[in-house]
Amino acid sequence: MVTQRAAVAVVFIVNGALYGSWAARVPALAAQVHAEPAGLGLALLGPSIAMIVTAPLAARACAAWGARTVLRAALGGACLVLPLLGLTGSPLTLGVALAGLGGLMGTVDVAMNVAAVAVVRRLDRPLMPFFHAGFSAGGLLGSLGAAAAAALTLLPAEHFCVVSAAGLVTLLLTVRALPGERPAPEKRSAAGGGYRQVVLRGRLWLLAAVALCAAVAEGTCAEWSALFLVRERAVAEAAAAAAYSVFCVTMALTRLVGERIETRFGPYRVLAGSGLIAALGLITAAAVPVGPVAYAGLALAGAGLAFCFPTAMALAGDAGRREDGGGGERELGFVTTVAYAGFLGGPPMIGGIATLTSLTVSIGLVGVLTALITPAALALRGGRSGTQAPHAARELQDAGRGAGDGTA
Incomplete structure (x- = not known):
């Protein structure tokens, strides 16, 4: 079964x-x-x-x-x-x-x-x-x-x-076997409103900012990495085409061990560290004018970005959790909408910046943008409220051992 x-x-x-x-x-x-x-x-x-x-x-x-x-x-x-x-x-x-x-x-x-x-x-x-x-x-x-x-x-x-x-x-x-049974009539009625309250919540804007930065970075790696290697690092076109594959494979492999890492460090520290790792990879790829280093930077970016979007989704769902264990649909929808805006607007923005400067500058700026995930994650950790995620609750339990902190 x-x-x-x-x-x-x-x-x-x-x-x-x-x-x-x-x-x-x-x-x-x-x-x-x-x-x-x-x-x-x-x-x-x-x-x-x-x-x-x-x-x-x-x-x-x-x-x-x-x-x-x-x-x-x-x-x-x-x-x-x-x-x-x-x-x-x-x-x-x-x-x-x-x-x-x-x-x-x-x-x-x-x-x-x-x-x-x-x-x-x-x-x-x-x-x-x-x-x-x-x-x-x-x-x-x-x-x-x-x-x-x-x-x-x-x-x-x-x-x-x-x-x-x-x-x-x-x-x-x-x-x-999929979860998500049809809600009871009173819950369907309650689902008819409240989207305005979702949009006005600062915590969700922080999560949306994380998802947006991650989406811009992922879109940049998908659509510009090969051209960056060809034009800025003199890599052959056939070899440059494999750059995004390196990014994707690293991301997938990192995500496979995500449960173990998040259980050990908690979602907020994982987000903060992931933002730094992804930013380091992109900035290194832009700053060091050597082809192999660019591949290593893209691999590092894939490893860092692996956690950003899924962790933001999990925390968005937690932000709308009800006492009966349901809820979070609208919060997920809001954060996802903002992330899609990043996928849509990010690559053209990078192209515009590259036209005025170079692809090297564009990649470096995306690295700086990705680094903003870290302060957003720290702000989320310091100001979390409402129903906790199970893994956030474990962070609280670890506080007495010096491994976490309490809720606000």
Whole structure:
């Protein structure tokens, strides 16, 4: 029988695989619709904008109907929409299809984090990095599958149909084990309001700042690392293409040991240390004009950023926890929305700065921005209130042994 932990991990993997599958076939899709760079860039804005729009709506849906219902509809819908990308014939239709897919995958992002928080609460274990390692693994699996499909000269439509079928079968086998039952009528009624109170909470803005800085850094590594190595470090294009793989593998491996690290040090110290490690990696890559050092810096950035987003999600869910053990959907939706803004706006911002200065300066500035995660984490630790996360409670228990501090 599939456990809740396994079911949630599978959802993270499937969502990552869907993303990796279509993202790796962008060159084939561009050729299919005869898109110039400008037109393709506009089409690729569609999913990011759709994610920003749907994240708060997904949070409302999870609060009203439960994460399981939302995941069943949104992930199933994403699997069905994916093959439509292979049928598009113009940049406009590609952009529309990508926007639809992005909206559904953004909904899945919020719902799967809500489900993950439910498992974390039920098992009393800091498993969020482990679940997000599933997304990283799924993205790698999807990109490898896309590479195989391209090598076999499969058209995007054919490739996406295979991915869609595999995703739907996997969802059918695991959906019943997902947490997030439909809330009782009185809880659904209570879920109808209160988003304004979420937006006005300073603690959530700090968590959103952490997620935003992490999103900008991740987007920069994804979209600019290869070009940085080619133009600024004279690395061959084929070797530079592997730079993001180094970042992703380091991130995934670090997340796999995340539970042990977070149990030992607690979420706030992990966040603070992660921000410093990621900043050190990016600043080193920018400051030392040697190709191998840049790879090492990107690997260090991957290790540091591995904890930032999942830990911020876990703490956002904790910030909205009710006495009955539920809640946190709106808080997760708010932090996720801000993070998506970072994924959308970060890479173009880096490009603008690079145009005025250089990619070296841009990478260094992102490193400085990432360092802001550390003071935000320290502020969160000093001002935490409300219901504690289980791992935060362990920090409090360790206070008498000099390993933590008390709540405010």
